[in-house]
Amino acid sequence: MNTVTAATDNTADALLELIGRELGDAAVVTDQSTLTGMPVLWVARNELLNVLKLLRDSAWSMLFDLSAVDERLRNYRKGLPAADFTVFYHLVSIERNTDVLLKVALDENDLKLPSCVEVFTNGNWYEREVWDLFGIEFTGHPHLTRILMPPTWEGHPLRKDYNARATEFDPYTLTVEGQRQEQEALQFDPEAWGMERERDGAEFMFLNLGPNHPSAHGPFRIVLQLDGEEILDCVPDIGYHHRGAEKMAERQSWHSFIPYTDRIDYVGGVMNNLPYVLAAERLAGIEVPERVKTVRVMLCELFRITSHLLFLGTYLQDLGAMSPVFYTFSDRQRAYKVIEAITGFRMHPAWFRIGGLAQDLPRGWAPLMQEFLDWMPKRLKEYHKAMMQNAIVRERTRNVAAYNTSEAIEWGVTGPNLRATGCDFDLRKKRPYSGYENFDFEVPLGSHGDVFDRGQLRIDEIHQSLRIIQQCVNHMPKGDYKADHPLTTPPPRERMLEHIETLITHFVQVSWGPRLKPNEALQMVEATKGINSYYLTSDGNTSSYRTRIRTPSFPHLQQIPAVMRGGFVPDLIAHLGSIDFVMGDTDR
Numbered sequence: 320m321n322t323v324t325a326a327t328d329n330t331a332d333a334l335l336e337l338i339g340r341e342l343g344d345a346a347v348v349t350d351q352s353t354l355t356g357m358p359v360l361w362v363a364r365n366e367l368l369n370v371l372k373l374l375r376d377s378a379w380s381m382l383f384d385l386s387a388v389d390e391r392l393r394n395y396r397k398g399l400p401a402a403d404f405t406v407f408y409h410l411v412s413i414e415r416n417t418d419v420l421l422k423v424a425l426d427e428n429d430l431k432l433p434s435c436v437e438v439f440t441n442g443n444w445y446e447r448e449v450w451d452l453f454g455i456e457f458t459g460h461p462h463l464t465r466i467l468m469p470p471t472w473e474g475h476p477l478r479k480d481y482n483a484r485a486t487e488f489d490p491y492t493l494t495v496e497g498q499r500q501e502q503e504a505l506q507f508d509p510e511a512w513g514m515e516r517e518r519d520g521a522e523f524m525f526l527n528l529g530p531n532h533p534s535a536h537g538p539f540r541i542v543l544q545l546d547g548e549e550i551l552d553c554v555p556d557i558g559y560h561h562r563g564a565e566k567m568a569e570r571q572s573w574h575s576f577i578p579y580t581d582r583i584d585y586v587g588g589v590m591n592n593l594p595y596v597l598a599a600e601r602l603a604g605i606e607v608p609e610r611v612k613t614v615r616v617m618l619c620e621l622f623r624i625t626s627h628l629l630f631l632g633t634y635l636q637d638l639g640a641m642s643p644v645f646y647t648f649s650d651r652q653r654a655y656k657v658i659e660a661i662t663g664f665r666m667h668p669a670w671f672r673i674g675g676l677a678q679d680l681p682r683g684w685a686p687l688m689q690e691f692l693d694w695m696p697k698r699l700k701e702y703h704k705a706m707m708q709n710a711i712v713r714e715r716t717r718n719v720a721a722y723n724t725s726e727a728i729e730w731g732v733t734g735p736n737l738r739a740t741g742c743d744f745d746l747r748k749k750r751p752y753s754g755y756e757n758f759d760f761e762v763p764l765g766s767h768g769d770v771f772d773r774g775q776l777r778i779d780e781i782h783q784s785l786r787i788i789q790q791c792v793n794h795m796p797k798g799d800y801k802a803d804h805p806l807t808t809p810p811p812r813e814r815m816l817e818h819i820e821t822l823i824t825h826f827v828q829v830s831w832g833p834r835l836k837p838n839e840a841l842q843m844v845e846a847t848k849g850i851n852s853y854y855l856t857s858d859g860n861t862s863s864y865r866t867r868i869r870t871p872s873f874p875h876l877q878q879i880p881a882v883m884r885g886g887f888v889p890d891l892i893a894h895l896g897s898i899d900f901v902m903g904d905t906d907r
Contacts, residue, residue, distance in 0.1 A: 331358035385445035395837035403427035537902035568866035572832030592671035601840035612754035626847035637896035674807020716771035720894035731874035734849025739765035
C-alpha cells in the first residue's frame, strides 16, 4: 500500500508552495510520509498561528481535530524533528474536499503553545482537553481548565508515565471530607466564566440542567444564566462519562481493543468498529474481499437506522410527545432481531475484525433482512405524518436554534447537523470507503439549519439507508469473510490442524496479536451522528502507541452557547434533542 496517493502528493506540494510564498520556507520544518491519506507538515512553533490563519483563509476552514502525542517512549521516529510531545491540528476543507495535518514539536521542559482560539473558535475545548490529558499549556486561552477529568484530579492521564491499569493504583477511597471537597469543586463560579451575577440591581438565576436530567440525554450538565426564561449565556460541562478509551487502547492488542470501540457511540454498534479496523488495515496493508466490504456497509447502515430511530423517539419525547418513543423502540427491536441473528449480539456486537468479519453471514439472513426492509418504509410514512406534519412539532421546531453552513463549519459540526444547513458533504459520497462507491443513494439536505430540519433529515436518511441495504441483499458478493493475510484474524481452525505454519500463526495471533509496522494511519467515516475518525500510531508493537478517537458529539456540544444565547429554556430542550448526541461519544 502506498504511503500517500498522487493526489495527496500534489496537495502537499501546493501547500508547501503556498506557505513558502506567504510565510517563508522556515515556517515548515519538514513534511512526513504517512498512511493518513493527507499531507502531514511539521510547522515551526513560532509560525503556528500564521500557518493556521493562512490555511483557514485558503479554504481549510474547519478545525476538525486537535490533540497531542507523548513521543518520549516512541522508538521509530527516523526523519522526524526531535520532540518529547507533539501537538497536531487536523484541518478540513469542505470546499476542496481535502485535509491537512499540521504538527508542532515540543520539549518536555517547555510545554507551551499559543492558543488558536482566535483563529479557530472551536479549538477552545480541544485545547482544554490537551491541557487536561497531557499538561500542555496554551497561552492566551480564555479558560484553560480541566474538561474531562474532575477539577481536583492530579496528573495528566495520557502521558506515558501515567499508569494505564487500575491494578497499578492504590484502592480508591473517599472520605466524608473528600466528598465535601469534591462537591465544592463542582460548584459553578459565574465570575470565572466572565458572567455577571446581576444587572441594574436585579439578580440573574443560575440553573443547573443535569447532569441527571431526562433532557440531558446522559450525564451531561449545562449551567444556564437566566433572565426570566431567556438564556443570557450557558456553560456546557462534560466529562462525567469519561472512561479513558484512548488510554485503554495503549494497553490492549490491536484485536482486543475492538470491543472497546463499540462503547464510544454506544448506540452506533459496528459503526464504531469500522474506522478503527479500516485504519488498522491501512497500517497492515490489508485489502479485504468485496464480500467483507458489502457486509460491513449493510451492518453499518442497519445501525444507522437503529440510531436514528432512537433519535426520533427521544427527540419527539423532548418536545412533549409520548407516543412516538414507543413506536420507534418497537421498530428498533425489529432491526435488532436481524442484527442478533447475524452477529449473535444486539447493541455491542464488536463483529468487525482487522481484515474481515468475526464470521460469515449465517444461513437464512436474507429473508430476515428483507422482512425488515419491507416493514420500515410504511412506518416512515407514518412517522412523517404523525411527527413532522404535527402542528405543535412545527411550532416548537421551525426557526428554532438555527445556524448556517459557515457557522456549522466554524464549530466543527458534521453529519446530519451540517447537512441540515444545506451543505452537501457526506463522506460516503465525497470520499467513498468500504465500497460505498458501488451503491446508488442520495444525500438528503435541509435548508434552514433549524431543529425541524435536523429532525426531518434523520427520517430522510433512514430511507436512503434502506435503499443501500436493499442493494446489499440483492447483490451480495460471494467469497471469503476475511482476507488471506498473516496479520488478519487467526486462520480457521480446520486449517490450523493441517499445517504447522498455520498453527504457529494461530498461536501467535491469539497469544499476543499481530505486530503492525511503524507508521501512522487515519480513517474518517460518516457515522450516525457525524464524522468519526481513528488516528492510529504504531511503533511496531502488538498494541497501538497512540489512538486518537475524534467523535462528532464533542464539537456539537461545544457549539450550544453560540446557538442558544438569547433563546429560551424550552428552545434549549428542543435543540438538545435535535443534536443527537450520546455522552460516551463525547467523553470517550
